[in-house]
Amino acid sequence: MAAKTKATLADKFDQKVFDAIYSRALVYNTCWEDPAVDRQVLNIGAGDRMLVITSAGCNVLDYVLLGPEQVHAVDANPRQNALLELKLAAIRRLEFEDFFAAFGRGYHPRFEQLYRWQLRAHLSPFAQAFWDKRVRWFGNPRGSFYFHGLSGIVAKSFHAYLRFRPRLASSIRDLFETRSLDDQRRIYDDQVRPLFWTPGVNWTLSRQLTMSMLGVPYPQRKEVQQQHERGVAGFVRESIEYVFRQLPVWTNYFWMVYLRGSYSEHCCPEYLKPDNFTALKDGLVDRISLHTATVAELLTESDRRYSKYVLLDHMDWMSSYHPDALAEEWALILKRARDDARIIFRSAHAAPQYLERLEVGPEQTPLQARLRFHPELAASLQPLDRVHTYAGFHVADVLA
Numbered sequence: 001m002a003a004k005t006k007a008t009l010a011d012k013f014d015q016k017v018f019d020a021i022y023s024r025a026l027v028y029n030t031c032w033e034d035p036a037v038d039r040q041v042l043n044i045g046a047g048d049r050m051l052v053i054t055s056a057g058c059n060v061l062d063y064v065l066l067g068p069e070q071v072h073a074v075d076a077n078p079r080q081n082a083l084l085e086l087k088l089a090a091i092r093r094l095e096f097e098d099f100f101a102a103f104g105r106g107y108h109p110r111f112e113q114l115y116r117w118q119l120r121a122h123l124s125p126f127a128q129a130f131w132d133k134r135v136r137w138f139g140n141p142r143g144s145f146y147f148h149g150l151s152g153i154v155a156k157s158f159h160a161y162l163r164f165r166p167r168l169a170s171s172i173r174d175l176f177e178t179r180s181l182d183d184q185r186r187i188y189d190d191q192v193r194p195l196f197w198t199p200g201v202n203w204t205l206s207r208q209l210t211m212s213m214l215g216v217p218y219p220q221r222k223e224v225q226q227q228h229e230r231g232v233a234g235f236v237r238e239s240i241e242y243v244f245r246q247l248p249v250w251t252n253y254f255w256m257v258y259l260r261g262s263y264s265e266h267c268c269p270e271y272l273k274p275d276n277f278t279a280l281k282d283g284l285v286d287r288i289s290l291h292t293a294t295v296a297e298l299l300t301e302s303d304r305r306y307s308k309y310v311l312l313d314h315m316d317w318m319s320s321y322h323p324d325a326l327a328e329e330w331a332l333i334l335k336r337a338r339d340d341a342r343i344i345f346r347s348a349h350a351a352p353q354y355l356e357r358l359e360v361g362p363e364q365t366p367l368q369a370r371l372r373f374h375p376e377l378a379a380s381l382q383p384l385d386r387v388h389t390y391a392g393f394h395v396a397d398v399l400a
Helices: 009-022 035-042 059-064 076-095 097-107 111-122 125-138 147-162 167-174 181-196 198-207 208-213 220-228 231-245 252-261 273-280 295-300 314-321 324-337 375-384
Strands: 050-052 070-075 288-292 306-310 337-347 371-373 392-400
Touching: 009 035, 035 059, 035 306, 035 375, 050 059, 050 295, 059 070, 059 288, 070 076, 070 295, 076 097, 076 111, 076 125, 076 147, 076 273, 097 273, 111 125, 147 167, 167 181, 167 371, 167 375, 181 231, 198 231, 295 324, 314 324, 314 337, 314 392, 324 337, 375 392
Parallel strands: 050 070, 050 306, 070 288, 306 337
Antiparallel strands: 337 392, 371 392
């Protein structure tokens, strides 16, 4: 069993801040994991039953486009499920142009009316209460839906900052207009980098409040600090420089939406493309089930067995403060896994220590003995990840 980390007073304060924020807000308005990488390792097919942590629901919609039997989206934060509920209702009830205006551009001048007349009746009571108060997020002509929620507030703050840095704003616009890596690197190196990395930016990125707003709890921040000599700001800078020097920005919708506040028709998640929207509307959305619960609670409510698990990065903070619950969760994951099940997850650490320490089940079997990891496969795909903010990407098959 993993030993529980003894929290300092500062640890406890930072965790309470994160818990208070997380328990009251929509944290993610868009997913921050690259499903194109996930697709290459999951090999999703018609017989698959998937368990996926909801987040903003973008990747749930991406995976279901590959035609699995079912996708069970689970999140302990009901606000995240409320966002996916709204997307599902909008796919079923709206035309593509209205849907893209709301979730692609982040602005639809009539979305409040569409919500009242066509969408609200098809939401759960919690989602209705949530969106009744927030549907105007989509209707501000000077803003964007993607400037709301916690991560959106950080994006909006950066946009406000750019109003006072017009040269930097112009350089970022130039960067996103490039269509070759040589031009992209030149603009980043000559125009963006000298203007962007100020002491104030480094200080802001090093604050736990900033990380909490981005959905990063203190244990993850601590993992980054321990493995990077320049701390959190150094890790973030290294990640950003890789993205903007090594990966084509014109396909990188993750960074586009936070830097611009909107997607474009040619640079957006798969669910926002016309043909895929039609496929979802024609029945694929009916294969998605939503669950407001922890992973462990979902796995205990029935004897469903799963062939694919997408667990994001939540185990980082569980390993620090709730190792017993993490061991229970892994035992349930293994119990409900099909013989051919594959599991993917991400981590702030390239080699998280809890994987070596965890023991599961009545026999206290080492977790490593129940899984076959594929480090070479994961390492070969990590450089292609367009988000590039996780140090660790892990792929494992369940051993019988």
